[in-house]
Amino acid sequence: MGIAHKFGDDINTDYIIASKRKRDTVDPKKLVRFLMEDIRPGFGGTVQPGDFLVAGENFGCGSAMEIAPMVVVGAGIQAVLAKSFARTFFRNAVNLGLLLVTCDTEQITGGDELALDLEQGLVRNLTRRVEIPFQPLPALMKKIVQAGGVIPFLESDEGRALLPLL
Amino acid sequence: MGQTISEKIFSSHVKREVTAGDILFTPLDLMMSNDASFPLVLEALQKIRGYTLKEARKLVLILDHYCPSPSQEVSRIHEDIKAFAHQFGCTLYAEGEGVCHQLIPEKGHIRPGHLVIGSDSHTTTYGALNAFATGVGSTDMAVAIHYGLLWFKVPLSIRIELNGNIPKGVYAKDISLHFIAKVTSRGANGLAVEFSGDTLGKLSMEGRLTICNMVMETGAKAGIMPADEVCRAWLKGKGITDILPVTPDSDAAYAREYTFDISSLEPQVATPHQVDNVHPISEVKGKKIAMAFLGTCTNGRLEDLAVAAQILKGKRIHPGVVLVIAPASRDVMLEACNRGYIQALVESGGMLNAPGCGPCVGALGGVPADGVNVISTANRNFIGRMGNVKASIYLASPATVAASCLTGEITDPREFL
Numbered sequence: 001m002g003i004a005h006k007f008g009d010d011i012n013t014d015y016i017i018a019s020k021r022k023r024d025t026v027d028p029k030k031l032v033r034f035l036m037e038d039i040r041p042g043f044g045g046t047v048q049p050g051d052f053l054v055a056g057e058n059f060g061c062g063s064a065m066e067i068a069p070m071v072v073v074g075a076g077i078q079a080v081l082a083k084s085f086a087r088t089f090f091r092n093a094v095n096l097g098l099l100l101v102t103c104d105t106e107q108i109t110g111g112d113e114l115a116l117d118l119e120q121g122l123v124r125n126l127t128r129r130v131e132i133p134f135q136p137l138p139a140l141m142k143k144i145v146q147a148g149g150v151i152p153f154l155e156s157d158e159g160r161a162l163l164p165l166l
Numbered sequence: 167m168g169q170t171i172s173e174k175i176f177s178s179h180v181k182r183e184v185t186a187g188d189i190l191f192t193p194l195d196l197m198m199s200n201d202a203s204f205p206l207v208l209e210a211l212q213k214i215r216g217y218t219l220k221e222a223r224k225l226v227l228i229l230d231h232y233c234p235s236p237s238q239e240v241s242r243i244h245e246d247i248k249a250f251a252h253q254f255g256c257t258l259y260a261e262g263e264g265v266c267h268q269l270i271p272e273k274g275h276i277r278p279g280h281l282v283i284g285s286d287s288h289t290t291t292y293g294a295l296n297a298f299a300t301g302v303g304s305t306d307m308a309v310a311i312h313y314g315l316l317w318f319k320v321p322l323s324i325r326i327e328l329n330g331n332i333p334k335g336v337y338a339k340d341i342s343l344h345f346i347a348k349v350t351s352r353g354a355n356g357l358a359v360e361f362s363g364d365t366l367g368k369l370s371m372e373g374r375l376t377i378c379n380m381v382m383e384t385g386a387k388a389g390i391m392p393a394d395e396v397c398r399a400w401l402k403g404k405g406i407t408d409i410l411p412v413t414p415d416s417d418a419a420y421a422r423e424y425t426f427d428i429s430s431l432e433p434q435v436a437t438p439h440q441v442d443n444v445h446p447i448s449e450v451k452g453k454k455i456a457m458a459f460l461g462t463c464t465n466g467r468l469e470d471l472a473v474a475a476q477i478l479k480g481k482r483i484h485p486g487v488v489l490v491i492a493p494a495s496r497d498v499m500l501e502a503c504n505r506g507y508i509q510a511l512v513e514s515g516g517m518l519n520a521p522g523c524g525p526c527v528g529a530l531g532g533v534p535a536d537g538v539n540v541i542s543t544a545n546r547n548f549i550g551r552m553g554n555v556k557a558s559i560y561l562a563s564p565a566t567v568a569a570s571c572l573t574g575e576i577t578d579p580r581e582f583l
Contacts, residue, residue, distance in 0.1 A: 064302055092306070
């Protein structure tokens, strides 16, 4: 279980973590307090491990820099739920083992208590007592996320089997 | 069913026929990283036990985002990257050489049919040379340089057909903003964009690089242009002649197709704070500006400096405007010096930065004041992009930026051409 923090459409990577903050350090732990600072000052200081980020369309658009999902991971976010994700954010999250859920987020408001049921592909909104279905990831992506990211995946037996492709 | 350019490029790399939607691991031709993203690549490499950098010779490292270094921390990062490049034998372009997306094509690293990644979203730029080039994160980059391959979903493609002559005062940037408004900032998310139409033949390589740079702002994974005579001649100028252009099959399947008539287009401006908030100049002219920025991987090339110099030569910019100029590369800067463009720009009141990204990402070299409107040739106008959340950024062509410098307000460049 965790608390939902609701954001709008087109949350870009500069909003997630401002460019000027990542100039001097790329340590996610040091950057967590600046999470979303330009659009919700103080947010980074209040978010709790296990919470959820919930957004509309095109979450993570903009820069391909992995620091954005890294800071989300650093904040202990359990999963990001959005109607859609920008592709670079999506693949960076998969590579880091950060869980992204593409679903109808209209039925979630900020402060709602949520629980994820990965087996059944359901987001349970415990506050509003509704269940929101989501599509599971394609098989290869799911394996990468479950392995904890693309590096652990490629270090696994299944991953190593792919390497002779070179 | 025939194949799109993207499907052909992925097929040639995995040596079997693949279709949009397939998820696969593939070898790559080139990897690019810069001083903004490479520190994270180094961290990601630490997760790979005994990393070897099998593919280091394909890696190009560029110091461009924070140059000259504004802090001890950045100086240390620069030293680390140089040491890494030296240790593993990667190609390095150090401080002052220019912006990554100018240098990679300019220095002849791209050929038609290449599959390229860069740990920077505007890597799409290289698609102007008939390559599939896309932005990735730092874990992706670490995986690519160690294992020599990377996973991809072969994208569906959309087609953007640009037809008609380009009117006076209208440039590649205006064309880009025009199609971004229609496609929207997320309309091509995860898709490849293939460009076609007779307008392409009327664009220089520089203009094409601008368009493939800006296509990222539709969410596209790549933007790809045909390798026509202009492209071949440009590559030949870099000593690249043995090329194999990739063309789509006539029955290739596209998710969507758009057609634009460029002949009636007027200059365009993206208003704050989204790149797809696009308006024709007639709707936004008269808006007061206090800062202007001419440069970036979008519009810091020679023809961009040329048109700005043409408009500003022999005149003084409005006393209420700060104009910052950053040529896209050292070669661009030198040629702009030779041709008198830099002289004209500086004499008019502009301030010259070293080649690099600087103000575009709020890193250094020109941070706007509170409440200020900025007109910029960059590719993004997000809140805080230039380092101040209280500034508002308008995006336009170099001609519109230069004309606006003269009047202190957003101005139709056709009044000065």
